Amino acid sequence: MKKLIVLFMLMVSGIMLAQTEPIKVVFDVTSSNPDVHRTAAKHLRLMAEAYPQSEFELVIYSGAYKMVDRKSSVAGETLTDIVKRDNVAIVICEQTMKRHKMTMDGLIPGVGSVPDGIYEIIMKQKEGWGYIKEAQ
Numbered sequence: 266m267k268k269l270i271v272l273f274m275l276m277v278s279g280i281m282l283a284q285t286e287p288i289k290v291v292f293d294v295t296s297s298n299p300d301v302h303r304t305a306a307k308h309l310r311l312m313a314e315a316y317p318q319s320e321f322e323l324v325i326y327s328g329a330y331k332m333v334d335r336k337s338s339v340a341g342e343t344l345t346d347i348v349k350r351d352n353v354a355i356v357i358c359e360q361t362m363k364r365h366k367m368t369m370d371g372l373i374p375g376v377g378s379v380p381d382g383i384y385e386i387i388m389k390q391k392e393g394w395g396y397i398k399e400a401q
Contacts, residue, residue, distance in 0.1 A: 287318040291389040294399045297328030299339040305332070305399035306340035309355075310347045317352060322389065326358035326382030330365050333357050333376045341373055348375035358382030 290312065294305045313321050331337050333355065348355050356377045379385040390396055
């Protein structure tokens with residue numbers, strides 16, 4: 266019985282350590298669907314809160330541009346709060362911004378930009394970041 270308890274304790278401590286190791290995750294959002302925007306924002310918030318020592322980046326491009334539009338975002342309140350966290354970055358593709366005639370002033374405060382959203386994701390993966398495609 267004593268060996269069983271020790272084995273159980275080792276398994277539990279191993280699981281706990283595995284879940285606290287810092288991770289890096291890039292979220293990819295291209296959908297124009299507001300439900301996808303809400304879900305992606307929720308996933309980002311939950312992950313950032315659960316793993317405060319980890320890093321997260323939300324990359325928005327293509328049809329998802331409204332997700333970070335200050336006036337029309339359905340996830341704006343969540344993103345406004347979550348972008349303030351030290352372990353979260355939210356960025357939009359500058360090519361997408363040009364196509365939709367967006368300016369930095371029209372974005373949710375704290376949202377940044379990258380020259381190319383796809384390139385940003387590829388570089389993050391090359392650096393060992395995990396990848397999550399937010400879609401419906």
